[in-house]
Amino acid sequence: MLVERDKFRFAYDELRQDSRECPVLVYVSTADVDSCAAFSILKTMMRSDGIPFSAYPVGGYQELQNLGERLPKDGKNRSIVLINCGGTEDVVTLLGLPEGTRVFVFDSHRPLNLENTRADNRDVLVLRDEKEGEEHFPEPDSDYGEDDSSDDDSSDDDDSSDEEESEADEDEDGDKENSSGGNEGDANDDDERAAKRRRKAEKAERRATRNRIAYYSRGSFYGRAAGLLMYDIAHDTHKDxxxxHLPLWLAIVALTDQYVHQRLSHESYTAGVMELATQVSNLPGADAPTSxxxxxxxxxxxxxxxxxxxAEEFRFSMLRHWSLYEAMLHSPYVATRMQTWRDVGRQAMNSLLTHIGLPLxxxxxxxxxxxxxxxxxxxxxLEEHGGSHGLTDLKFWSxxxxxxxxxxxxASDVVHGVTALLEGLPSTTGADEDAEGDDGEGGGGGGAAFWRAVNALGxxxxxxxxxxxxxxxRAQRALMRQGGLALANKAVIRTVGGLRYFSLLDHGxxxxxxxxxxxxxxxxxxxxxxxALRTVKKIERPLVVVGPCVEAEKGMAMVVGVTGKPVNDDTAGGNHFAHSFRRAAEHIRAKFRHDSFEASVLTVSERNLGEFMESLSDxxxxxxxxxxxAAA
Amino acid sequence: MSNFGDKAATLVQDISQSEKGTIPPYNDELVRAVVDESNEHHRSILRLIGDIQEQGTSLDAAAPEDAAAILVHHQAVLRNKRALLVYLNERADRVRALRWEVGTALPEDLGESLSHSERGYFQQYSALVNRYQGRRGGVGINITLDPTPPKEHKVQVRVLQERGELVTRDGTVDLAKNTVHLLWRDEAQPLITEGVVEMVV
Structure with missing residues (x-):
């Protein structure tokens, strides 16, 4: 069931109650900085209350399922906290919840699985802020359609909305036949009324199904950051x-993480910033003189x-930590607008700096x-002259x-730094990689990297x-090198059907x-x-990028898909690759893994890549x- | 007699140069030498006074050189006494600290570097501490366990080695590698010393 904003506090109280019997289990996704921040806030709160807990970093659904299997079935009241994972799957089935266990879900991934949000599911509590916008969560099945509820359950588990659609259609047909068959026999008044009610119910059921499909088929998108949800609790319980005031800073980092990684629209970001700015200005000593x-x-x-x-910050990544020139050159913001991968672009940038009057x-x-x-x-x-070079909104509030x-x-520096730690990047010597190699199960990062990131976030x-x-x-340099190379060579980014496709394995x-x-x-x-393509090309197409996998998975390739429209736009909907990736891989019967909490990431056998792309484009x-x- | 106060200075140097927390062997020989030296000074003073009185002059009217000599010897005695006290006091401090570190039983090798009276001092101090900690008439807890009171009674630990399940006061905890747990300080302590887990701040 959903827990609304004004009830967050009680959720935490429940958690504290349950902790009397056994330690609270925290399963936290290792996939993003938001999770680290959310976990750190929760940790701070639980420590101050002396709530015993055990935290497990998880990298994918498989790991989550394994943890679920290890849950003791002793019937004790136990609380599990899921951070940025599980919300999009039916938690009860996924974890195989034993009696007495309750799950609190702090997940920014959307769409939420409707099994989790239904009001009568008291074992799964999904915390969600109404401010997020979409108020409407279609109930998975109403009390009317009892006979087909089991079928519906199974279809809800599926990732792909279309399979569900067809199944649901069948269900409806079956139902209609049943009911019409029943109607013919009786001509009684009472029965007629019953039949009417039944028809009404069917109609409602059909509408619910349609809503449900509409909700799922939006693709994957993101809601309020888990770190912000956690901060809300900290604020309500006066633990901020x-x-x-570390929780406030962590909330800021969580919000910035979503923004930097383009997981939320500019509007939602601004709303979040406003909210947090109020908190910041309420801090004691906020107006102390700086000089x-x-x-x-x-x-x-x-x-x-x-x-x-x-304050307002330039959109140059990590500006304070390297030179202005490099920060500009390596920030996606400047690079895409001035096309710095071309000589012309670099010259334009030099001339801009000259215009400002800054010696090189x-x-x-x-x-x-x-x-x-x-x-x-x-x-x-810079703001005066930037406009003529396409650098319009140079600064953002942060x-x-x-x-x-x-x-x-x-805040964005912290996001970049902690992200790099999460990724567990190879150090220049390469020794680091060896040291963490055995832990790098969840794709590059893994548990050790996660704790390192959490540690740095302190x-x-x-x-x-x-x-x-x-x-x-270093990663940013590599990104600009590879990105620049790809953009400079016309033939490297191919068009497959309606998709664009770039493979680092072939061209990196x-x-x-x-x-x-x-x-x-x-x-x-x-x-x-x-x-970059959006500024260069006329037609917007979804882009699929293929990259390497961790050593443990030889012969596999990682596939990431981004939509054509920018995410900084609420109407754009979600990432539809969440559905099509899995379907395409299943269709060609390739060896694949769709395990990540990020639905638009998939690993597929390298040999099947070509086939996979064709199927995907279909x-x-x-x-x-x-x-x-639908539009027509 | 060599330079006045040299031996006493060596004694102080010895103790001050030794590492904090260790107790160098009790320098019986040198202590005795300093005491002897002081006695020698005392005799010198008496001799000087005797000389003056023999000449028939009162002490007040003694020649300045004689008065100065007496004063120098006197100051030398005071200085020796002070140095001896510094030496003994510092050792006494360390002996007391020993009780907090090693507990009631004095290790063999340490016992040898203490003087007889220092050993007695240790026993008596230890008895005092025991009485304070005792249930009858005392506070009833072992105060030597955590010399600085912990801020929190629970600690956060990260598991370094797979250890399976652990039964704690709060319930069962699964110590899987790379997981973090909040445990009671006293329950976590043995695991930390064993190296199974590490503390996280």
Missing amino acids: SLEK RVLDEGVVVRAFEDRRIQY EVCKQQYSHMSPTHVKMLGEK FSFSHGFKVKLA MTRSDEMSAGLGHAM SPADLPYFKHPLSLRRLALFLQD FDAERLARERM
């Missing part, structure tokens, strides 16, 4: 000021012990070492975290954070391949390519046709 005048009249920066600030050698030095006058000039002039004089991190380990940022910069340079072993990084490449054409029909 723990550990020097201090010494006795001699010299103005210096005041020492700040941890401070969160709300100043731009190429460490940003943090740039003189204040130059930084000021940058702020003033937050930054400072600690003392040394640490100053933008904001006390600045060495870990800078290691992450170093990784992130081997040295850079290790950077793309994680679904997150491959998706980042896909998003960058798609953004399914896509089918989808387009259906959409067109």
Whole structure:
């Protein structure tokens, strides 16, 4: 059942109740920074209450299922918390829930499985904020259609909406026959009324089915970040000021993570920022002066012990950690707009910097070492001149975290750094990879990488954070190299049917391949390519990018799909690859794994790639046709 | 007699240069030498006073050089005494600290580096601590376990080695590799020492 925003607090109370009998089990997805943030907030809360817990990082459905099998069936009241996983599957079946076990789902993945949201499912509590928008959750089956409810259950488990559609259709037909057969026999008034009611019920049932199909067939999309949901609880239970207001910062990171990885629209992001900005301005000492005048009249920066600030930031990734020039060159925002993979683009960028009046050698030095006058000039002039180079909305509202004089991190920096740690990127020496190799089960990352990321998110380990940022910069360079190469060569990005297709396995340079072993990084490449293609090409087409898999899965390839329309647009709907990937792989009977909580990621045997793409494009054409029909 | 106070200074140097938390063997020889030296000073003072009185002058009217000599010897004695006290006091501190580290039983090798009276001191101090900790008339808890009171009574640990199930006061915990658990401090402590889990902050 759904737990609405005003009841979040009680959900936490229930959790605390259950913890008296056995420790709370936390199953947390290793797939994104949002999960890390959500877990860290929950951890902080539980620690302050002394609630015993056991946390298990999980990389995919298979692992989740294994954990479910290991659940002791002792009938004790036990609470399980799912963070960014499970919401899209029927949790009861997936985990094989024993008696007395309750599951609290904090999942930003959508569509939610309707079995989980139905009101009479008291073992699964899905926390969801109404602010998210879509208020309507069709009930999986009404009380009327009792005879076909079992069939419906099974169809709900399926990923593909179309199979469900056909099954549901059959069910309806069957039902109609039954009812009409029953009607003919009796001419009684009472019976007629009953029949009428029944017809009405059938109609309602059919409408419910249609709603259900409509809901699922939107494809995969994202709701409110798990970190924000967790923060809501922390706020309601007055635990948001723990550990020097760390939960608030983590909520900010969670929101920024969704934005950076293009999981939510600009509107939702702005709404979220507004919400958090209020909290930030309510912090004690929020209006403390940032500078201090010494006795001699010299103005210096005041020492700040941890401070969160709300400010506009440039859309240049990790600006504070490398040079302005590199930050611009490697930020997808500038790269796609100025087409910096071409010589012309780079020249345009140089000329832009010249227009601003910044010497190139100043731009190429460490940003943090740039003189204040130059930084000021940058702020003033860039917006003025950027417009003529296509750089319109150069800044976005965000937050930054400072600690003392040394640490100053933008929320997006943290997201990049922690993402890199999650991905468990190979270090320059390669020794790191060996050390973590045995843990890298869940595709590049794995448990050890997850804990490393969580550790860095605690904001006390600045060495870990800078290691992450170093990784992130290397990865960003690799991304721009590969992305640039792909865009510069016309033949590399092929068109298969209505889809565009790019394979790193065919066209990527081997040295850079290790950077793309994680679904997150491959998706980042896909998003960058798609953004760039949108500016270059006239027609928008969905893009499929193929990358390498982790060593453990030799001969497999990872496939990531992004839609044609940008995600920063609420009307666009979800990622339809969630359905078509699986169907295409099943259709050609390839060896594949569709295990990730991210439905638009699939691993498929390398040998079947060609076939897979053809099948995928067929399914896509089918989808387009259906959409067109629906529109007409 | 060598330079005044040299031996005493060596004694202090010995103890101050030794590593904190260890107890160097009790330097009986040197302590005795310092005491002897002080006695020698004392005799010198008496001799000087005797000389002055023999000459028939009162002490107040003694020649400045004689008065100065007496003063120098006197100061040397004071200095020796002070150095000896520093030496003994520092050792006494360490002996007390020993009770908190090793418990009631004095290890053989450490016992040898203590003097006889220091051993007695340890026994008596230990008895005092025991009485304070005892149930009858005391606080009833072992206060030497956590010298700095823990902030929280539960700790977060990450499992490094697969260990299967563990029954705790809160229920059964499955110690699978790379999982994180919040356990009672006293229940986690043996696992941490064993290296099965590590503390996470």
